[in-house]
Amino acid sequence: MKKKHDREFKLQTVQLIQEQGKTVARMMKELGLKSRTVKKYKATTNSRHNLPVHNNVLAQKFNAHTPNQVWMADITYIPTQEGWLSEHHGLVYSKDCRLAHE
Structure with missing residues (x-):
């Protein structure tokens, strides 16, 4: 059921875009919509240093x-x-x- 609905929605969207002769980017701009991107995770811990490190006395x-x-x-x-x-x-x-x- 959901796959059929998704397929029909996609077809209707493509037809609408083709009829208006606009790109998705232009339509989004006209509607005031912006895409959101997710930043890639970047590890910030630097374990390669010469600074003193305390012993793990608790060991969990x-x-x-x-x-x-x-x-x-x-x-x-x-x-x-x-x-x-x-x-x-x-x-x-x-x-x-x-x-x-x-």
């Missing part, structure tokens, strides 16, 4: 035996129309499985 084992023993932080960057928005998070892990948001 976040079990703490006393409060304030294990801390975690994260910064997330979100693109907006006005620029980049940064979101900062910090958590404290403790033995009794409660998380305290810092």
Whole structure:
């Protein structure tokens, strides 16, 4: 059902464009439409440097035996129309499985 509808829509669109003798770009311009492109992901982490790197002492084992023993932080960057928005998070892990948001 959907394939038949899609095929008919495409045929009608092609016929309309041919009848008006305009290109898709010209029709979009007249209607005030613009295409949106998605930027390719670019990795920004440079792991090839001579700067000191701390050891991974947790090794993904976040079990703490006393409060304030294990801390975690994260910064997330979100693109907006006005620029980049940064979101900062910090958590404290403790033995009794409660998380305290810092």
